[in-house]
Amino acid sequence: MEPLLELKDVCKEYPSFSLQNISFSVPPGSIMGLIGENGAGKTTTILLILNEIRRDGGIIRIFGKDNIREEVAIKEQIGVVLDENCFSGEFRAKDVNAILKRVFKTWDRDLFYRYLSDFSLSENKKIKDYSKGMRMKLNLAAALAHRPRLLILDEATSGLDPVMRSDVLDLLLDFIQDESRAVLFSSHITSDLERVADSVTFLHGGKVVFSREKDELEDQMGILKCGASQFGKLNPADFLRVRRGEAECEALVADRAGAKKKYADFVIDPAPLDEIMLLYAKGEKS
Amino acid sequence: MTGLMLKDLLYLKRTTKVLLLLLAFYLVLFMTAGSESAASGALSGIIVMLTLILSANAFAYDETAKWKTYELSLPVPRHRIVLARYLLTLAFSTALSLCSLLGEWIAYRGVLWESAAAVLASWSISLLFCAVLFPAMYKYGSQKARLVLIVFVMLPVLFLLLLSKANLPMPGGSALTLIFRLLPLLAAAAYGASYGISCRIFATGTRKSGIGSKT
Secondary structure, eight states, X not given: OOOSEEEEEEEEEOSSOEEEEEEEEEOTTEEEEEEOOXXXXXXXXXXHHTTSSOOSEEEEXXXXXXXXXXXXXXXXXXXXXXXXXXXXXXXXXXXXXXXHTTTOTTOOHHHHHXXXXXXXXXXXXXXXXXXXXXXXXXXXXXXXXXXXSEEEEESTTTTOOHHHHHHHHHXXXXXXXXXXXXXXXXXXXXXXXXXXXXXXXXXXXXXXXXXXXXXXXXXXXXXXXXXXXXXXXXXXGGOSEEEEOSSEEEEEESOHHXXXXXXXXXXXXXXXHHHHHXXXXXXXXX | OHHHHHHHHHHGGGGHHHHHHHHHHHHHHHHTSSSHHHHHHHHHHHHHHHHHHHHHHHHHHHHHHTHXXXXXXXXXXXXXXXXXXXXXXXXXXXXXHHHHHHHHHHHHSSOOHHHHHHHHHHHHHHHHHHHHHHHHHHHHOHHHHHHHHHHHHHHHHHHHHHHHHTTXXXXXXXXXXXXXXXXXXXXXXXXXXXXXXXXXXXXXXXXXXOSSSOO
């Protein structure tokens, strides 16, 4: 099945930062989590996908079309939620409807107002009087009311309380019930992604560390924990990253089952996403 | 594109009080002007001022709301985003000019030829100012761009000051009449050229660099 979103060797060079050979794809009916520490390149990647900044190299295809050549047609079918509200605080939800119905050909007023009702958002209240969670829900309603096929969220759940985050995540799961749709969801809150993502792309220092199915990651990657002196006796080639403390070492293994056989005397736990991120960010190559 | 124009119009709501106060001030000037030509002079000033307030505020509110990143994710080509602002400003300035003529017609049961010429001149000056202001807004942002406009406004004053200091002859009646007649054409040409420049700045400015500091 053709992916809804596909990046191949995408590059972007800045004087102090570069994205290098970013490749991943998002198939229909799935949620991809884009993770990485602050400054890893998540937002730049999203801006490149949206052609808000021009890539220096590589290919970006959305719905099988080049994202630059067919930019307008593609954007008719994309919903975007950014990490902060972009509508003036003086606007009301009904103003957002009035503006966006003139922007999107497929804008569905009734659907927008249904979302407002579902989210308990007043159409007459000024946006500046909404809570942060309410503003995020308004942005989601605005992103969904033209029935997009691809939803892109950039840190949309950061700053929300757990209840609000849970509501947003439920909405994403509901969105992909229609299997012709997909979600790209950038976040550094890995627990959110563990709950809803089908696959995960991990960016670190402007590069893709991995882009894999989440279940595969959970099944295969592991963390070996041992004393600092014990670690010196192990084969460094078996570990992707190691974090050395004064007394203890944590080492990331790509093949947990294989490592368990080889190092039967050691504790090797499944590797949660935040631990993987931490080991890549703070650890060193073994 | 009309959606973006509507957004800018909705921004006006934020300045309703200031605008009403300005209108009241000019209304008082209009009523107490004593003559039709003085009244039209008072009214023509408001065209320039309100047009500049509308356009400068639209840029500033966009910046405050961080609208640009969202706007660029919408299915509107970049040149149309720029065009929306130019068209709305043109429409706003034209509507204000027509309203001042209508006001004069209602108050004095007619419009003087001098009044119409003064309104046309104000309309031209407002577009000329916007022609300078908009590319500066797209290039430097709303804070620095206002300085550019102030410098632009001060240039003719400086020019005249230098002329008088150097004991050179000041532009006479015929020169002023020529400038006055050419002003609408000059403004229209500058406004058109300014649109082209803004399109280029907006396209290259957004594509070259990331918007916002996050990576």
